[in-house]
């Protein structure tokens with residue numbers, strides 16, 4: 001493993017990265033030196049935003065201005081805010097390390113991070129009050145919290161000179177595919193969240209299957225729960241071909257792996273969740289051994305194509321003709337298999 005930076009602010013950032021997402025930290029650290037620091041700082045700035053958004057103990061009239069002005073706070077090493085739990089409390093209480101590391105980045109990287117943080121913070125603020133009702137709301141919310149991350153990363157890759165600039169549309173899809181997979185996988189964890197659950201499953205989808213989203217926890221509602229789950233997964237699969245197109249355009253091997261590994265985890269998760277009532281009984285996680293295999297064996301686009309092909313075929317094998325979404329699921333499956 002390369003030498004930890006002597007710079008105390010950056011070494012705090014890499015330590016935090018290790019703590020908040022060990023598996024992902026490994027792939028970030030394999031990026032080139034310039035890009036690595038920018039992505040590490042970007043990741044922690046996003047985690048900071050997320051921690052504020054998720055902290056239900058912060059009153060709205062305090063939370064909303066923090067979200068909206070977060071893009072200015074990152075320029076102010078004097079600013080910090082006590083919120084979040086465990087490692088996130090450490091992150092927020094010592095946020096000056098992140099803002100100092102941010103200020104030491106090249107300006108072209110700072111500008112990308114600041115603009116994305118501005119748009120994301122304002123988007124989050126909008127959805128603190130508004131519920132996700134329609135599929136359009138669902139795509140808009142996922143754009144703010146995940147699509148913008150893809151767009152920001154594409155701009156950092158381009159600013160580093162290592163990649164051409166990917167379109168906002170394909171970059172957005174990279175975020176939506178991951179975020180929608182997380183929202184689907186985390187149904188039970190999210191709906192049991194105390195003091196108040198924040199659910200992002202759109203009423204336009206679940207309202208076709210039950211009067212209340214929490215009904216899916218009930219044994220007697222298993223059939224409609226699985227039908228709704230398959231509908232949600234079918235909606236997420238719409239983004240898969242955009243993600244394959246985005247990854248096929250990447251040139252730098254460390255950037256490729258950084259982008260490909262989460263996408264493969266996502267298609268593997270969707271295949272495991274499809275038609276699986278266990279999503280409403282616990283959190284369906286792909287086995288650690290499989291995840292480790294994915295991290296080690298994803299080197300080229302042909303690895304990505306064959307892995308997407310395999311997991312999409314596994315999902316297709318589980319499609320029940322009687323499932324209400326089956327025709328649409330088959331359509332998305334066919335376009336993915338054709339692309340691979």
Ligand SMILES: COc1cccc([C@H]2O[C@H](CC(=O)N[C@@H](CC(=O)O)C(=O)O)C(=O)N(CC(C)(C)C)c3ccc(Cl)cc32)c1OC
Pocket residue numbers: 020021022023024039042043046145146147149150151153154171174175176178179182258259260262
């Ligand atoms: C071109 O776009 C990307 C390319 C590579 C990786 C990601 C994306 O992947 C991780 C992967 C990650 O963080 N995995 C976790 C495991 C998990 O969350 O289930 C981990 O390995 O700890 C992820 O999930 N999110 C969070 C969002 C989805 C909200 C964007 C994320 C947060 C901050 C950054 Cl800088 C990047 C990402 C991209 O973002 C779209």
